[in-house]
Amino acid sequence: MKRDETIKVMGLDTGYLDRKHTTVITRDINASLFSGELTCLLGPNGAGKSTLLKTLTAFLPPLKGDILIEDRPLDSYSESDLAKVIGVVLTERLNINNMSVDELVGMGRSPYTGFWGHMSDYDRKVVAESISLVGIDGLRGRMVQTLSDGERQKVMIAKALAQETPVIFLDEPTAFLDYPSKVEIMLLLQKLSREKNKTVFLSTHDLELALQIADKVWLLDKPHGVTVGTPEELALNGAISTYFQRDGLAFDIENRLFKILGLK
Amino acid sequence: MSRSSTVILMGLLGISIAGFFILNLLLGSVHIPVDDIIGILLGRDDGNMIWRNIILKSRLPQSLTAMMAGAGLAVSGLLMQTVFRNPLAGPSVLGISSGASLGVACVVLLSGSIGGVALSKLGVIGEVTITLSAIVGSLLIMALIAFVAQKVRGNVTLLIMGVMIGYIANAIIGVLKFFSAEEDIRAYVIWGLGSFSRVSGGQTSVFIILMLLLLPVSFFLIKTLNLLLLGDSYAKNLGLNIKRARLWVIGCSGVLVAVVTAYCGPVVFLGLAVPHICRGLFHTSNHAVILPASLLGGASLALLCNLIARMPGFEGALPVNSVTALVGAPVVMWVLFNKRKNDV
Numbered sequence: 001m002k003r004d005e006t007i008k009v010m011g012l013d014t015g016y017l018d019r020k021h022t023t024v025i026t027r028d029i030n031a032s033l034f035s036g037e038l039t040c041l042l043g044p045n046g047a048g049k050s051t052l053l054k055t056l057t058a059f060l061p062p063l064k065g066d067i068l069i070e071d072r073p074l075d076s077y078s079e080s081d082l083a084k085v086i087g088v089v090l091t092e093r094l095n096i097n098n099m100s101v102d103e104l105v106g107m108g109r110s111p112y113t114g115f116w117g118h119m120s121d122y123d124r125k126v127v128a129e130s131i132s133l134v135g136i137d138g139l140r141g142r143m144v145q146t147l148s149d150g151e152r153q154k155v156m157i158a159k160a161l162a163q164e165t166p167v168i169f170l171d172e173p174t175a176f177l178d179y180p181s182k183v184e185i186m187l188l189l190q191k192l193s194r195e196k197n198k199t200v201f202l203s204t205h206d207l208e209l210a211l212q213i214a215d216k217v218w219l220l221d222k223p224h225g226v227t228v229g230t231p232e233e234l235a236l237n238g239a240i241s242t243y244f245q246r247d248g249l250a251f252d253i254e255n256r257l258f259k260i261l262g263l264k
Numbered sequence: 265m266s267r268s269s270t271v272i273l274m275g276l277l278g279i280s281i282a283g284f285f286i287l288n289l290l291l292g293s294v295h296i297p298v299d300d301i302i303g304i305l306l307g308r309d310d311g312n313m314i315w316r317n318i319i320l321k322s323r324l325p326q327s328l329t330a331m332m333a334g335a336g337l338a339v340s341g342l343l344m345q346t347v348f349r350n351p352l353a354g355p356s357v358l359g360i361s362s363g364a365s366l367g368v369a370c371v372v373l374l375s376g377s378i379g380g381v382a383l384s385k386l387g388v389i390g391e392v393t394i395t396l397s398a399i400v401g402s403l404l405i406m407a408l409i410a411f412v413a414q415k416v417r418g419n420v421t422l423l424i425m426g427v428m429i430g431y432i433a434n435a436i437i438g439v440l441k442f443f444s445a446e447e448d449i450r451a452y453v454i455w456g457l458g459s460f461s462r463v464s465g466g467q468t469s470v471f472i473i474l475m476l477l478l479l480p481v482s483f484f485l486i487k488t489l490n491l492l493l494l495g496d497s498y499a500k501n502l503g504l505n506i507k508r509a510r511l512w513v514i515g516c517s518g519v520l521v522a523v524v525t526a527y528c529g530p531v532v533f534l535g536l537a538v539p540h541i542c543r544g545l546f547h548t549s550n551h552a553v554i555l556p557a558s559l560l561g562g563a564s565l566a567l568l569c570n571l572i573a574r575m576p577g578f579e580g581a582l583p584v585n586s587v588t589a590l591v592g593a594p595v596v597m598w599v600l601f602n603k604r605k606n607d608v
Contacts, residue, residue, distance in 0.1 A: 059497060083503030090497055095349065098549045099493070110491060111503040117487035117552070163502070 006167055006199040007033040007056065012065035014048060014055040022063060025051045029065070029226045031218060033201055035166060038193045040210035041203040043220035044244070049203040050091075052220065053171050056201075057088050070166070083111035087160030089170040094152065097145045101155050104144055105131055108162030130161035134188065150181035157188065161196075168192070170202035174209070182206055186213045207244065211235065211256045219243050231256065270553055273545060277560035281331065284567035288327040292574055294318055322461065325468035327567060330460040332475040333528045334538075334566020336520045338558040339482050341535030342542075343517035346489045346551070347510060348419050354536035355521040357423065358409050358514070359430030360402045364525035365456065366433040367401020368394055372452045373444040391467065394455065398526035405429060406518035413510050419496075457583035458529035460570050471527045478523065482516050482555060489513065489551040532585050534569075537592035538562045544599035565592065 009031050015024040025048035033039055043049050054060040056067060058074055067074040069085055077085065087108070096104070108130070109123045119127075131137060134154045139147065147155065153173055160168045170189070174182040186206075190213050193200040204210050210217065211231040219227040219239055227239050234240050241251045250259045289301055296315050304319045337355055344353040355361060371393055412425050441449055455462070488509045491499040496506050524531065542557040543549065569591050573582040 057501065059500065079500065079505050080503035083501060086501070088498070088501045092495060092497065094495065094498075096493055096549060098543060098547055103550060107491065107494060107498075107502060110487065113487070115484075115487065117490065 003034045003036045005032050006035050006070055007201075008066075008068040009056070010066045010068075012055070012067060013063040014051045014060070015063050016051075017061060017063065024063060026220065026222065027225060031226050031228045033167070033199050034216075035199045036193055036197045037215040038190050038200045038213065039202075039216040039218060040214040041201065041218045041220060042205075042207060042210055042243075043203075047220045047222060049220055050171055053169055053201075053203055057086055057169050058082060080111055083163065083165075085165050086167045086169060087163040087165040089153070089156045089160050089168070089173055091171045091175060094144065094156070097143070099144050101131070101136065101139045101142050101144065101147070101158075102127065104155055105158045105162050108159040111163065126164060127162050130158040133161060133192070134158040149176045150178075150185070153177065153181075153185060154188070157185075157192075161192070165198075167199040167201070170200070172203050172205065174204055174206050182209060186210075207240075208257055211240070270546060270548075274557065274560065277557065277564055280564045281560060281567065284564060284571060285327055285331065288330070288567055288571055288574075289319065289323050291571065292318070292323060326461045326570065328472055329468060329528065330566040330570040331563040332472055332479075333460060333524045333531060334534055334562040334564070334569075335479060335559045336475055336524045336562070337531060337535040337566075338538035338542075338562025339479060339555065340517040340520040340524075341537075342539040342551075342555060342558045343482065343485070343489070343513050344535070345539055346492055347513040347517075348423050349492075349495070350419075350423060351540070352536070353423065354533075355517065355524075356430070356530065356532065356535070358426035358518065359405050359428075359433055360409070360426075360518045360521045361525045361530045362430040362433035362437075363405025364398040364402040364522060365530060366405075366437055367397040367399070368455055369437040369440050369452055370401070371397035372455070373440040373448050375448070391462075395467070395526045399522050402518065402522035402525060405433065406515070406522065409518070410511055410514060413514060414507060455529050458531040458585040458588075460528055460566070460584060462528065467527070471523070474523050475520075478516075478520055479559065482520075485513055485516060486551045486555060489555070490549075493549055528584075530585075531566075531588060533588040533592045534562055534566060537588075537596045538565055540596050541565075541599055 009029050012026075012029040013024055014026050014029070015022060029052070041049050041052065051060065055062050056074075058077070062074075069077065074082075105127050106119060106123070109119055109127060110117065113119055113123060131140060134157055136151065136154050136158065139151060139155070144152065144155065157168075157170075157173070160170075173189070174185050177185065186209055189200050189202065192198050193215070214231055217229060217231055217234055219234060221227075221243055224243075227234065227243075229237070229239065235251070235253045235256055241253075244258070245251060248261050250261055251257075252259050289305075290296075290298065294315075296318065300312065300315055301319060304316050305324075340355045341353070344355060344357060345351060348357075408429060409422075409426055413422055416422055416425065441452070444452075488504065491502055491504045492509060492513070494502070499509070500506050521535070538561045539554065539558050542554055542561050545561075546553055546557055548554060566588075569584060569587040572591065573584055573587045
């Protein structure tokens with residue numbers, strides 16, 4: 001499948017703009033995302049992963065630089081246009097009750113439905129397909145508040161799929177999950193990027209998992225900015241070791257695993 | 265909940281409205297036979313002017329007012345609870361009803377000391393003035409809130425701002441009371457007790473027409489409200505302009521409260537309770553269901569409260585506010601006890 005450059009970031013500074021002062025979190029990011037690829041954003045706590053994701057999804061304005069989405073500047077998109085290009089899955093735990101999985105995934109169709117939010121046959125078909133693709137057919141009638149964290153995450157991914165966007169951004173989709181569920185979600189996202197040619201971009205703390213599954217990795221660190229490469233490249237050129245190595249922790253390049261050395 | 269049981273429940277709410285409405289016409293301190301009531305309503309002139317007056321000038325307008333006010337407050341409360349994602353939000357939280365009270369207090373309490381004429385003695389002109397001042401007061405506060413809503417990001421901040429504005433309004437009312445004549449204070453306190461019968465004659469039709477125009481507006485917000493349930497970030501990602509949506513929902517809710525408060529005084533509790541009761545009954549958050557349900561439920565509960573306030577023995581003297589709380593609070597508690605964990 002053809003891999004197109006869907007998102008291009010040039011000279012981007014991210015951070016928060018207050019009335020009086022600006023807080024810059026990360027400086028001068030230059031990188032791109034491609035369709036059909038699963039890209040992981042890695043970095044220590046406080047490196048600015050969430051801030052970067054929020055900036056790329058237009059929740060935060062960029063402090064400097066340009067973001068091109070499908071060759072159009074991000075700020076030229078209206079809210080409703082952007083809703084058809086980027087779908088998001090957030091870390092914030094949903095606080096919704098008495099809404100069924102079907103209804104919640106159906107909300108993903110809102111950018112396409114009319115004034116009253118009435119769903120056409122096509123809308124229903126997309127919702128059903130999204131639910132099947134994520135493998136939660138058995139949960140369709142369940143209320144959202146009765147689901148486990150992993151199930152809920154899959155529902156939100158199905159919502160993003162129902163949105164039919166070429167790009168899906170996920171902020172730590174594997175946090176709060178047990179290991180098998182983490183692997184399941186990552187494999188699911190990999191499958192979506194392959195089968196649906198989606199651009200999938202996610203932040204995560206699960207280094208080893210990311211290095212084994214991701215097509216590309218963005219390493220984010222305050223002093224270095226963003227370093228982009230395939231997991232092999234980054235492992236071999238020592239970038240990963242520099243980013244994450246601490247006293248008592250070593251990166252085994254061959255197996256892409258971290259080793260705890262113990263205290264000296 | 266399946267589609268058919270939703271329809272059935274909706275139908276039951278509708279029937280309860282009709283039932284309570286008829287009971288409101290039938291029952292009262294003066295006994296009037298059913299035949300004569302039907303005759304009077306159909307416009308037959310049977311000669312008994314007293315009965316005619318009781319039905320057409322008291323019971324009928326009062327029932328219609330209660331129905332509309334209940335519907336308006338319930339819808340307004342639902343909108344507030346959704347936009348602030350707070351189950352304790354109600355029409356009074358944003359200080360909008362305090363705004364109405366402030367408007368009324370200014371006019372009622374100051375008229376005596378400044379104009380030299382106590383407004384409470386002016387009859388119909390006084391009534392119209394009170395209504396207008398309540399609307400002006402609440403709309404001013406609402407404009408202030410809407411302005412603040414554009415400036416602050418978080419919903420909690422906005423909620424606290426609203427509560428603070430309410431406190432300020434109440435404080436000013438306190439100061440005004442201190443300088444006012446006793447009879448004016450009495451008039452103000454009575455207005456504050458809330459009543460569906462204060463509205464008289466031609467004013468009833470104005471109130472009902474206003475509500476019939478305003479209530480349907482809330483139905484245009486169903487998709488917006490459902491998106492707001494997901495939280496600001498998801499809603500924005502699904503193409504919703506959050507600031508504009510907030511403004512519309514608060515505006516719609518505020519105008520409903522303003523009008524109801526202007527005509528009936530600050531009626532408490534219905535706006536808070538009815539959405540909870542409806543969520544408990546219908547087991548859904550979908551506004552396409554819960555909005556019409558709240559509208560019907562509000563009308564039904566207000567009619568029931570009005571009926572109780574007029575029970576023989578009370579002679580219509582029982583303030584509506586006492587009844588709404590006494591009837592509504594246990595119902596809400598029953599709903600909360602009976603529902604599954606995490607259902608709110």
